[in-house]
Amino acid sequence: MxxxxxxxxxxxxxxxxxxxxxxxxxxxxxxxxxxxxxxxxxxxxxxxxxxxxxxxxxxxxxxxxxxxxxxxxxxxxxxxxxxxxxxxxxxxxxxxxxxxxxxxxxxxxxxxxxxxxxxxxxxxxxxxxxxxxxxxxxxxxxxxxxxxxxxxxxxxxxxxxxxxFTGNDEGFTCEFKPESTDFSGETTAFSPLTGETLRIYRLAQAATGEYTNFQGGTVNQALAAITTTINRVNTVYEREFSVRMMLIDNTTQVIFTNGSSDPYTGGSANKMNQNQGACDNNVGSANYDIGHVFDVSDGGIASLGSVCDNTRKARGYTGTSNPVGDPFDIDYVAHEMGHQFGGNHTFNSNMGSCEGNRNSGTAFEPGSGSTIMAYAGICGSDNVQLQSNDYFHGGSLSEMTSYIIAPAGASCATTSVTDNTAPVAEAGPSGMVIPIQTPFELTGSATDAEDTGLSYGWEEYDTGASTELGQPTGNAPQFRSYPLANVPVRVFPRLSNLLANTGNIAEIMPYYNRTLRFRLSVRDNHAGAGGVDWDNMQLTVSNAAGPFRVLSGNTPETWTAGSFQFVQWDPANTAASPVNAANVDIYLVNTDDFYNPILLVGGTPNDGYEMITVPEGISGNNYRIKVKGAGNVFFDLNNANITINDQGAPGVAVTATTPAMVVCGGENAVYDLNIAPLQGYQNTLSIEGDNLPSGLNFSTDPADFMLPAFPTLTLTGTENLPTGDYTLNFNITAAGFGQPFSVDLRVFDSTPENIQVQSPADNANGVPVDIAFAWDANTNATLYDIDIATDPDFTQIVASATDLTDPFFEPESNLADSTRYYWRVRGSNPYCGAGSYTPTNTFFTEIVRCDRFFATDTPKAFNAAPFIFSRVTIPDDLLIRDMNIVEIKGQGNPLGNLSFRLTGPDGANYNLVGAATCNGSSFDFNIDNEALPGPLPCPYNIGGTYRPLDSFAGYYGGSAKGEWRLFVFDQGAPGQLASWAIEVCYPKAPDGVREEIAANGGTFAVFPNPSTGEATFTADLPAGADLRLRITDLAGREVYGFNPGKLSSGEHRFQVSLANLPQGMYLYRWLDEQGGLWGSGKVVKQ
Structure with a gap:
């Protein structure tokens, strides 16, 4: 009873x-x-x-x-x-x-x-x-x-x-398994009253001999430590559930002082079960309502919903090597007792210690979670934080309260009526639709008869598939729980991240269609018996709109109080269905007082543009503009703080609707000005130019005006200005008064003409098939178009691009070898239009030759060793354009026991064919990186060509010189490798270049290649020469030059730092005094 x-x-x-x-x-x-x-x-x-x-x-x-x-x-x-x-x-x-x-x-x-x-x-x-x-x-x-x-x-x-205090113990694991529990807890959308009744449970708190020894060895010392822990656990349970645990009169009967003779042996699960007998036998089942045991071994386990159940009520165990302080008291003890009071785990991770312990019905928290029933700090890469926060998730509140007030959990409690009443929570309306990837804020409310100081917690209340932290799918939770606040508002993502423009892996903004459920939990923090209430609401996310973004003020700006300013935003289809935010509200917020914004304009059309008046009487350097869907919860802030200066002396504040204009020479530039009075200033005003460029004229309409004023400033004569950027100064004047202001103007004096090409040069021979095209930037060009064709009339275009912002282009695929190409480029800007194409340039690509290099040490019989290998040595420094492993032939029975691996001269390994279930006895196949993907057939003995398991395309552009090895792992199968070869396709220089290089006879290399920083370039010369080293990027721009001077015959080495170069591929060339090419190659910076 x-x-x-x-x-x-x-x-x-x-x-x-x-x-x-x-x-x-x-x-x-x-x-x-x-x-x-x-x-x-x-x-x-x-x-x-x-x-x-x-x-x-x-x-x-x-x-x-x-x-x-x-x-x-x-x-x-x-x-x-x-x-x-x-x-x-x-x-x-x-x-x-x-x-x-x-x-x-x-x-x-x-x-x-x-x-x-x-x-x-x-x-x-x-x-x-x-x-x-x-x-x-x-x-x-x-x-x-x-x-x-x-x-x-x-x-x-x-x-x-x-x-x-990050005293988390990564070794701790709660061994509670949701699928093996005896109680099926229920969560409820309504909130049973808590706070009006204090429920007191008699606690039989046991201690192993090892725990007592840690605390000093005596019963008194162990009892003092137990009291501290339970007092702290009660702090939380009183506030959250109006539940208190009382140490029973016979507590000392279950505080053991000798680990060898106490009734606890084995692991945590054994000790949990043994505690039932220890409590029943030593204090009597009728004399306690909940039992638990403390230990010093890492782990925790408890029986779900076991309070008041005479067969299970003492099945609770908590142990850690340092059983003191907040990590032990809250992360572990409050957690394990939470199971006994009907609480399941709330994390959604399956990483680290989370694996196997997730409960799908209550997995409300992303990753490890952070509340008491989560696994903060012990879920590996899914950790949200290292320690639990000292409160229960809103889902745990309903689940555990349902158990506590139900007969199963209430039948043994002593109850007392308190002088408290529970608060009443209101989460606000459901059903709003918000755009994707857009911040939003939820605002609730609550009332409390005693008004003892309310705290609020907004939390996502969704369950879905278990996913890695930061990669939600479906209805999986996307937003972590944060500690309670003293205002009923929460910004998503967290306000500190939003203000800093940083992401948070535990708060992923929705980017696909879904619903989001949220719970507002309200606590009244009443001393001794806290009252709690909660209320739910729901949002719908639509990818038909968003992201909604403020476009103004994304770099620091300075405003004057009382001035006119313009706010721009991207509505991103939020005015249309299904979001239906036809209007927006625009606020000025102080980042130190975010929840008390100043409304600047309410209910203005959601058209992306609005003029606002900066409020008078304010100043500071930490303001932001907030644009929010009227009647909705989504919003955005500008990305940088705005400094607002006070008005100072009477005068004017000037802003331009578009403070920077761009025109083509000869066009007029028109600025709409907005002039506001400061400190009540009033006079008849006009505008004067201040040292304007020669040939540039201006006029205003009207010529004279009173305040506030919105005159038009028109600039003429822009054809007299060369291409460039101008800051133009003016003064607003009256008798005895002058106020300077400026506007910006960019002029393009014509269409882009006379573009100079860089690479490849006109009539160049032996051009690499992976050439990057480059030309000089043109001051009148903001964009470029390029065409590459096999005919001079450009009817057979093989590659092209439009609206390139940089003066270079790299085709998506290599050009054909041994082919003549034609190319042209032109520039454009959106104000004057496109210029003329350059004169047609032509070039001839390199001649690519493919040779096969066969192993000379085959056949090789398989033996008792786990593998055999065969060598192919390529003596020449051939630039690899393509490479295949061919004519791999032999016998092996069964083929399923065989696997093949290629090892290059640099020692890198590439798996070609892996062991598979295959009973054939002979093999005959080829390997090509560009072969069609698909499984290897069985048997693979018909000379087919297949894609390797590991691509070795990283060798392309490098040298084929050196020793290559083919390993065959045979797993003891009988057979032999009969033959194999490497097919290398490499550029064959045109006659003139080939003869020059042949006459010079030099050998050039670079290592390591790829390089992460320092690289060594070698030049092995048959005779002395005056050479220089040039390194360019793929656009032909020189990034390094070195003139070592006269070199003698023999090998020379030069160390070059590539540390400051961006990652990518670069070309190097050795040139003599006349510009003759001695050697070239590629080097990759990683």
Missing amino acids: IRVIQTLLLLACTISVFSQSTEITPWASSQEPAQQKRRVIVPNIYRTVKLDESDLRSFLANVPQEFSGTAQSEWPVLGLPKPDGSIGRFRVCESPIMQPGLAQRFPEIKTYLGKGIDDPTAYIRFDLTPKGFHAMVLTTEGSWFIDPYYFEHSDYYISYFTRD
């Missing part, structure tokens, strides 16, 4: 007498203590303080009991040192978590709770034990702790934020 204690009975508890004005701060900032002692909690950042424990004990001796009838507003005030250097003030009372019999036996162990004064969302539980003072504060400002500096008791303490 349910044991009910009415409020009147609670009021009958002893009332402690105290002074209503009592307030104490028994702390002082301190330097790091010099003494070296054992430390077990060492955050990355913390504040060191010193406690006057005598003063604290005197103060705490007179605080009221929790249910004494003393109003919370009359509780005495305790000041505690916050990590940021300030003092946090709390109204506090004594709040025991021991049953009376245990408390009487250990009066030196006391627990307390409190409520923040300066921060109404702050909720604290703390204890004072023989191990010292310990506090945990839950707050929207960032939860924080106070713990002893040393493991042993002393006067020194540390204050630190949870986020600064």
Whole structure:
């Protein structure tokens, strides 16, 4: 039956007498203590303080009991040192978590709770034990702790934020398996009342001998540590579920001091099961409602929904090698007890420790997740963060609350009526459609009768397929959970990422059609028994619109308060169905006060353009423009901060609708000006030019004007200006007044003409088939068109491109060898049009010859060794255009035992054919990178040509010289390699060039190739020569030049740094004084 204690009975508890004005701060900032002692909690950042424990004990001796009838507003005030250097003030009372019999036996162990004064969302539980003072504060400002500096008791303490203690244990694994549980929890869309009833469960908290030994070896020391942990777990459970666990009178009967004789052996699952018997046998099944055991072995496991179930209620185990502090108390203990109270895992990952432990029905969080029932920090590459946050996901709230109030979880609880009522959450309307890849913000609301300081959590509430973090599909969750806030608004993606223009792998903006479900959870943070409510809403994402983007202000700008400015955005089809955002609202936001924007224009048409007036009376350097769909949740910000200066002295502020114009020479440039009065200035004004370029004239309409004014400024005579960019200065004038302003003008004086080609040169011979075409940039050109044909009339165009922005072009595929080509190029700009094509240029591509180089050491019989190999040596430095492995013949029985691998002169390995199920006994095949893809036939003995498993096309453009090896892995099969050859296709120079190179007789190389930085170029000369080295990119632009001067015969080596070159392929040439070519090749920068 349910044991009910009415409020009147609670009021009958002893009332402690105290002074209503009592307030104490028994702390002082301190330097790091010099003494070296054992430390077990060492955050990355913390504040060191010193406690006057005598003063604290005197103060705490007179605080009221929790249910004494003393109003919370009359509780005495305790000041505690916050990590940021300030003092946090709390109204506090004594709040025991021991049953009376245990408390009487250990009066030196006391627990307390409190409520923040300066921060109404702050909720604290703390204890004072023989191990010292310990506090945990839950707050929207960032939860924080106070713990002893040393493991042993002393006067020194540390204050630190949870986020600064990354004590996660990668070895910890929760072994809970959702598919093997005995309880089927239910999630509910409505929120059962919590906060109006406090449910108290009797806890049999056991400890292995090893845990007790870690804590000091005695029952008293273990009990003090257990009290600290359970007090902190209660901090969370009271706030989230209005649930408290009380250590039973017989707790010491299950605190074991000898690991050899305690009832726990084996792994975590064994110890969990053994704990049921240990608790039943030592304290009696009727004397507890939930049982758990602490240990020092890494792992955790619990039986789902086992509280109140006499056959399973003690099946809970938590162990870690350092069982103290926030990671143990919250990440592990609160997590495992969460299973006992009906909570499943909430992560969606299957990586690392997440693998096999995901529960599809509650996998609300991307990756490892970050809430208590997730796996923060132990899911490998899917980790969202390293430690759990100290709250439950909205999905866990409904799942666990459903269990707690149902007969299965409520039948054994003692209940008491509190003085609290639950808040009421409102998530807002569902059904809105938003564009893809566009930020949005959800705004809810809540009411609370007690108004004790609400905190809000917006979370995605979707489940779908398990995917890697950052790669959602279908209805998989895309947005992680973040700690609670003191406002009912959340921006997606996180505001800090949005302002910094950075991505977040745990918040992927939707880029495909889908629905998004969200839950707003509201907590009232009532001391002792928190009230919680939640409400759901849903959005639809449509790829028929988006991304919606603000186009103005994406680089820093400076505005003047009171001036006119223009805001541009890309509606991206959001005004049309299905988004139907016909209008937008435009705001000015201060990034330090984002949730209180200034509305500039409301309900203006969603046409991408609006003039706004900068509000008067503001200034600063951290403003942004926000354009939001009216009546919708999607929006965007400009990407850079805007500085707003105050108006200063009376005058004017000038902006141009289009401050920069581009024209073709002879056309007029027209600027629409917007002139606003500052500080009420008024006069008859006109515009004067200030040192304008010769031949440029202007006029305004009207010539004179009053404020505010929107005159037109027209520039004529642009045909007198050469191509270039101009900043044109003007003054707005009146009697005794002048205000300068400027506009920008770019002029193209004509169509682009007389473009000069670079590469290949006209009538060039032996041009590589992978040539990159290049020409000189033209000042009048913004775009280029190129045609390449096999006839001078360009009726047989083989490659072309239009609207190239750079003066070079590389065809998608190689040209044919031994072929004459014709090419031309022209420039254009969108203002004057296209110029004339260059005179037709012609060139002849290299002659490509294919030779086969056969192995001379075949046949080679397979033997007892696992493989054999055969060599082909290519003596000449041939530039590889194409390469095939041919006439691979032999016997092997069965073929399924054979695999073939090619090893190049550089030692790189390429798998050609892998072992497969095949019973043939002979092979005869060829390998070609360009062969059609598909499986290898069986048997492969008809001279067919197949694509290799690993492409060796990386050798193309390199040298074929050196030793090549074909390995045959035979797995003991009998047979032999009868023959094989390498077919190399390489350019054969035209006669003139070939004779020159043959006469010179030099050998040139570069290594390593590819190179990541330093490369060595070699020149082996038969006779002395005066040479120079030139390296160009594929557009023909020289990136390196070196003149070593007169070289003697023999080999020379030169080290060249390629470190500053972009990745890619480059051409090198050795030239003599007359420009004669001695050698050339390619080098790749990686």
